[in-house]
Amino acid sequence: MDLRDLPLASTELLAVDTETNGRGGDLCELTEVGAVLVGGGETHDTWESLVRVERPLSRGIERFTGITQQMVDSAPTPADVLGELARMLEGRVMVAHNAAFDRRVLRQAFERAGLQWPAPPVLCTVSLARRFAPLVRQRRLALLADALGIEVEASHRALPDAITCARVLCALFRRLCAHARTVGEAVELLGPRSRLRAKTEAQRRPPAERPDLSRLPDDPGVYVFRDDRGRPLYVGKSVSLRTRARSHFCAPAGWTERAEIVDYRPTNSELGALVLESRLIKQWRPPGNTALKRTDRWAYVRCRLDIEYPVLEVSSEPAAGHAVSIGPLRGKRLAGELADHLTSLYRLRHCGRKMRLREHRSVYGQMGRCCSPCLGDLDPNAYRGQVDEALALFEAPDDAGRALLAEIDGRVAAASADRRYERAAALLRRRERLSGLLDRLGGVLRAVHADPRLVLARHPVKERYDVLLVAGGRVSDWGPLPEDLGELAGRSAAVLAGVPAGAVAVRPDEVDEVRIVSAWVAEHEPPCLALARAADQVQLEPWLAGARASATAVAR
Secondary structure, three states: OOHHHOEOOOOOEEEEEEEEOOOOHHHOOEEEEEEEEEEOOEEEEEEEEEOOOOOOOOHHHHHHHOOOHHHHHOOOOHHHHHHHHHHHHOOOEEEEOOHHHHHHHHHHHHHHOOOOOOOOOEEEHHHHHHHHOOOOOOOOHHHHHHHOOOOOOOOOOHHHHHHHHHHHHHHHHHHHHHHOOEHHHHHHHHOOOOOHHHHHHHOOOOHHHOOOOOOOOOOOEEEEEEOOOOOEEEEEEEOOHHHHHHHOOOOOOHHHHHOOEEEEEEOOOHHHHHHHHHHHHHHHOOOOOOOOOOOOOEEEEEEEOOOOOOOEEEEOOOOOEOEEEEEEEEOHHHHHHHHHHHHHHOOOOOOOOOOOOOOOOOHHHHOOOOOOHHHOOOOHHHHHHHHHHHHHOOOOOOOHHHHHHHHHHHHHHHHHHOOOHHHHHHHHHHHHHHHHHHHHOOEOOOEOOOOOEEEEEEOOOOOOEEEEEEEOOEEEEEEEOOOOHHHHHHHHHHHHHOOOOOOOOEOHHHHHHHHHHHHHHHHHOOOEEEOOOOOOHHHHHHHHHHHHHHHHHHHO
């Protein structure tokens, strides 16, 4: 009999909680799992186990969970732990708090270990509380338990959280049984409204019918799924090719049914894989790649120079064409504040890209924060001089934040010398606000096209590197780090010879690569060498030695 058809009140449930290494995507690894058996609305047996990991734990996750590197080094292998968990889940309903996360972590761990995910029916206690305790607004596990009168002994460890989750389930179990007679009805009641997931699950291909993935290495790179005629269906990247390629068959898309062949191109780093993936997708346009992955986490302050009176604007990607883009910066709100400060300081237009002529000054013009080109009597060259002055702060090799504060200090001194004390006081208040903004503003406060540079990107685990020559925000040359540094010096000279002065026009099809490279560099802060001139072997040797030592220390 199907488990979903069994009466909910008499079915055994297993409350499960997982702890991870805190990393996202393919780097996420299971570090601990805990489970509590629930039956008849009461808790029974408990079980927990640490899990051995491949990559070192960060100090932050050790402090957060209390799970140390020494603890996981002596833990059982993922295959042993997950095999026992699969046995416990057999014939039972899985329950978790924010179940989508735990199910995703476990399914990825099963795929990485080469085990079949048992795919039990899943109930989420967050959805349970939303349905049957609607007045409890805080649904984080500890806060929800406290609101329901449940004592929380500990948190951020797998078994204590699983026990708390089980007690929340027991507190609301009678209400759930009153609205759902069978397990299937309970899953339907607490599940998402969309039926897309159920249809997708039914279309999974059995492991025996999938393409052979055994040849894929556990290294960064790009994998390509092809049909029986060799045509590309999907291009993807990963820091672990074997694990990521397997995961496509956990939640298959339309192209997975036609995939018969898989091949790969290895790289030495995640950045190399990102660049190669972007270029192959543009070259082949596979049907499975509808769009390159992107994120709104980063933002850019950009200025398009192809209009008569340019403005500063904020966007989630660099500008194409003749433009200057500053960033990437962490968050559109903070980037917008920076753009507002620059616009007011240099008296640029506050209106949109299209300018409407006026008979009178705008409010900003009356306050002296805009030079009012909308009156139609301002020379575009004079306005462009103000724009160039603002953008020059982010193109110079000096720290742009310090240069901006120094500019305000100079204006304060000039206003004080002219006895314009109200103006000086207003500038001091702006400096204070701007200083606070710069402290909160993460990312790279530089023009994307500034400073051609060498970027050293390390393998996630092994002592291998990709070296990328970045000019104009784009990757002009890249590949494995050569043993002959003379070769690298020659390649850097060739790249610099082709770099024009000033901002470089970015073609629309190059915007994605500029965004990918700048965002990865801002996120990971790899060793970089600015190339004001072609690097020679004497300059490269000490830089590479220091960069390798730094990258190895971070990896550990």
